[in-house]
Amino acid sequence: MNMFSRSDRTLDLNSSSLPGRPKGELPASTTTDVRPAQVSTQAAGQTAAHKQGPSIISKAVKVTGQVESTEDIQIDGEVLGDIRGNLIKIGKTAKITGTVYGEEVELAGTIDGNIEAKKVVLTSTAHMSGDLVHQELKVESGAFVNGRCRPEFGKAPEKNVHPVKPATVGREQTVLQNSGNVSASL
């Protein structure tokens, strides 16, 4: 009861002094009376702030549908659907059915579907059945791959979009790019 009335007061102050929200942003000008309540209401928010960083889809979680992110994702759970992101780490316990699109994909779990990424790392516990479209590929011993590997990340759509264009120029360019990539990745 005590706590409640106190926190009530904090909120009151909050709304009158600041148009915005978080209690954490309250200036130190609040009275000492209010402080303890602040701490208690903050507690859950604080834990959340600590963990902010990569998104985590943990072990016990099952996602059915699309996952899209502009940030990094760590997946340890089950996903039925496509995943799009920047750096995608797929943990040992993860099971994915669908395509994974990303800049960088690190696979230690199981995928039933394709991976399309600039840089792909398959660790020793990786298990995938599906095609791989990549620019750089690293496979550790023990990884299971059932599918095709194509070093064509970022190129396939261009070919499809301009199939009529003079072939020679396009090919030379791709060949040059290819050789460059090979030397870079080796």
Next chain:
Amino acid sequence: MLPRLGRNQTPHDTRIGGEETVAEIGKGLTITGRLNTTGEIHVHGKILGQIMAGRLFLATDGFMQGDLVANDVRIAGRFNGRIYGRNVLLDSSAEVTGRIFHNTIVVAKGARIDGRIPWRPPNYFETLEHMWEVQS
């Protein structure tokens, strides 16, 4: 009055603290579809669809649209849809449009609610959870 609501249940009870597995849906993350877990989910991003979880915390920068079933629900962000929560806590920054089916609820001053807040007995939520499990 408000203090009576907190009689059996301090804010500590409904607070969503750290447990074994916490799924973090970060700021830039959008999930379209269904999310199922018995554990805890913290949402800083965007969810369009359904969530079933043990505990859910929708942060100030989080947004969810759809149905939500969870034992403990804490909302600090924007929510649009139906909440089925045994224990619901709305922070002052919460903006909820829709229905909040609850057994116990705490609403902080400043929270915006547009819709109905129907009370349900505890066994209502048990049957609900069971139905969702069968569905998925």
